Amino acid sequence: MTSAENYAVWTSELTKQFGGQTAVNKINLAVPKGSVFGFLGPNGSGKTTTIRMLLGLADATDGEIELLGNKMPKQAEQALPRVGALVEGPAFYPYLSGKVNLRRLDSASKNADPKTREQRIDRALAKVGLTNAANKKVHKYSLGMKQRLGIANALLQERDLLVLDEPTNGLDPQGTREVRNLIRSLSSDGTTILVSSHLLSEIEQLCSHVAVMSAGKIVAQGSLAELQAQNQTYLKVVTPDAEKTLKALTDAGMKPKQETKHGLEIFTSEVEHGFDGDEVLRKLLKAKIKIKSFAVEQASLEDRFVDLTGEGFDVVQ
Amino acid sequence: MSSSNRLGMSLVxxxxxxxxxxxxxxxxxxxxxxxPVFLALAVYWSSDTLAPGEGPPFLDRVSQNGLFVGYTSTILALPLFLPLTIGVVAGDTIAGEANQGTLRYLLISPAGRIRLLITKFIGAIAFVIAGTATLMIAGAIIGSILFPVGPVTLISGDVISVAESVWRMALVASYTTVSMLGLVAIGMFISTLTVVPVGAMAATVVLSGVSQILDNIPQLELIHEFLFTHYWLGFVDLLRQPIDYASFGSNALLQLAYVVIFGALAYSRFASKDILS
Incomplete structure (x- = not known):
């Protein structure tokens, strides 16, 4: 068993059953301190249930949780003030303004100093760009504005850990980019960030570490680099000369897949990780093959994700 | 950190x-x-004067003394309307927050489950106080506008001064507030069982109706004194001279028992509940 002290979130054999159904199945989650940790998985894979257990909203059926070194849910009073969270979408009192909503949620925390409350609220609203809408009733907010207000709520105090469940849900491209920048800047201040998302490009751009959940289990976990290293590398050649290319590639010992697009042939072939394309390229040029494009590429996180979690809509039984 | 916040007063x-x-x-x-406004207007505009003792208690006296409007209104509001509004507030306490999703954010904050439950109980009691005070104050205002105000003749035949009568009004309002504590606790317990506030509200109001019906079935006399609605109309004893505090005491004890039992049930349910909304 790993020592939990280097981790902001650490679980051991964490399990949750609802009736006969196992929503979370013996997971060992380890979120290193200071990391931006991408928590991936298709809808229904158990991510949100896991997050609910981490935050003490739901009881684990079995297993252990340590949150910032505190046992959950026993030491929730010590751990939770240091945690900001956005869980399964923002939720507010629709008949109150954004500012009054934050005041309400801040006053719920015994650790929040009432003297600095207004100041902290204004700062959090400014961070998410809601200063001008602060006094507007929340029922008049757009989905994106509610999402920002939810993030502002998570930022009301200095936090050691932020848990952001689908933080860019409902945001437009500008908003998404701002949230990404916000996460980066918070992370550079030393805050550990656990961000769950199904937007893989998002995770790929942001995260240092990743865990992938599927049907209640963690099927992959580690640093992004480690995970990407396991991805298949491909050689991709686009050319008008189908026959000559096929021959050259086969001679080089490859078994390329071929498809035709816009009158050009696209050859893709699996190659070793760290493959050097120079030699093949030289051979192709020597054979006077016209080349439109030549690249050694790594499968995207999305390909890896689908590999791990299955294809199509019925991935969870 | 201020001391008021340490006690959790911010949340209250x-x-x-x-x-x-x-x-x-x-x-x-x-x-x-x-x-009280409708009651007073109806009495003011109606040409027939009631014979003493006709209609609900005190109704016959309203036209002679405006101070009776509050008492009569309390009698009219007690069986249904007051419990209805209290059912709405008590049933909404936890279920309303759960339904809105704000419950999870309050708990993550962290509000602490016991602290949140106690805060909600205090809030619901504040509403009960506001409700009974509204009955009395609105009654006194409309009564003094439409009818003469003077020394009040009690059921016992004794006459008390206006100042003494105002004190009795406050007593009746407190009696009614205490009467509703059991209902508040029941409503809060039901509210921990569901995420549909309207369901909790309706169930609470229905229970207050059922209790009153049972209280009116003579064959069930054995259980009458244990029904939380049993002493609701007992405030009339506060309008005697000297004041009979016996029903106030029995009522307070009974309501306390309901608060303890349903408070414990609400706590045991809420403390271990998975918040999935």
Missing amino acids: WSELWVLFRRWRTLAMLGAIALI
Whole structure:
């Protein structure tokens, strides 16, 4: 068993059953301190249930949780003030303004100093760009504005850990980019960030570490680099000369897949990780093959994700 | 950190603020205020004078002394309207937050489950106090506008001064407030069972009706004194000279028992509940 002290979130054999159904199945989650940790998985894979257990909203059926070194849910009073969270979408009192909503949620925390409350609220609203809408009733907010207000709520105090469940849900491209920048800047201040998302490009751009959940289990976990290293590398050649290319590639010992697009042939072939394309390229040029494009590429996180979690809509039984 | 915050008073103020800023709360208090207004107007405009003892208790005296409007309104509001509004507030306590999703954010904050439950109980009691006070104050105002105000003749035949009568009004309002504590606790317990506030509200109001029906079935006399509605109309004893505090005491004890039992049930349910909304 790993020592939990280097981790902001650490679980051991964490399990949750609802009736006969196992929503979370013996997971060992380890979120290193200071990391931006991408928590991936298709809808229904158990991510949100896991997050609910981490935050003490739901009881684990079995297993252990340590949150910032505190046992959950026993030491929730010590751990939770240091945690900001956005869980399964923002939720507010629709008949109150954004500012009054934050005041309400801040006053719920015994650790929040009432003297600095207004100041902290204004700062959090400014961070998410809601200063001008602060006094507007929340029922008049757009989905994106509610999402920002939810993030502002998570930022009301200095936090050691932020848990952001689908933080860019409902945001437009500008908003998404701002949230990404916000996460980066918070992370550079030393805050550990656990961000769950199904937007893989998002995770790929942001995260240092990743865990992938599927049907209640963690099927992959580690640093992004480690995970990407396991991805298949491909050689991709686009050319008008189908026959000559096929021959050259086969001679080089490859078994390329071929498809035709816009009158050009696209050859893709699996190659070793760290493959050097120079030699093949030289051979192709020597054979006077016209080349439109030549690249050694790594499968995207999305390909890896689908590999791990299955294809199509019925991935969870 | 200020000491008031250490006691968690911030959350209590916030709860009261949120509760009494809500249109629904204000509308219910407004509707409660309309009971004495309608009552007084109906008596004022009706040409027939009631014979002594006719109609609900004290109704015959309203036209002679405006101070009776509050008492009579309390009698009219007790069986249904007051429990209805209290059912709405108590049933909404936990289920309303759960339904809105704000419950998870309050708990993550962290509010602490016991602290939140106690805060919600305080908020609901504040509404009960506001409701009974509204009945009395609106009654006194409309009564003094439409009818003469003077020394009050009690059921016992004794006459008390206006000042003494105002004191009795406060006593009746406190009696009624205490009467509703059991209902508040029941409503809060039901509220921990569901995420549908309307269901919790309806169930609470229905229970208050059922209890009153049982209280009116003579064959069930054995259980009558254990029904939380049993002493509701007992405030009349506060309008005797000397004041008979016996029903106040029995009522307080009974309500306390309900608060303890249903408070414990609400706690045991809420403390271990998975918040999945």
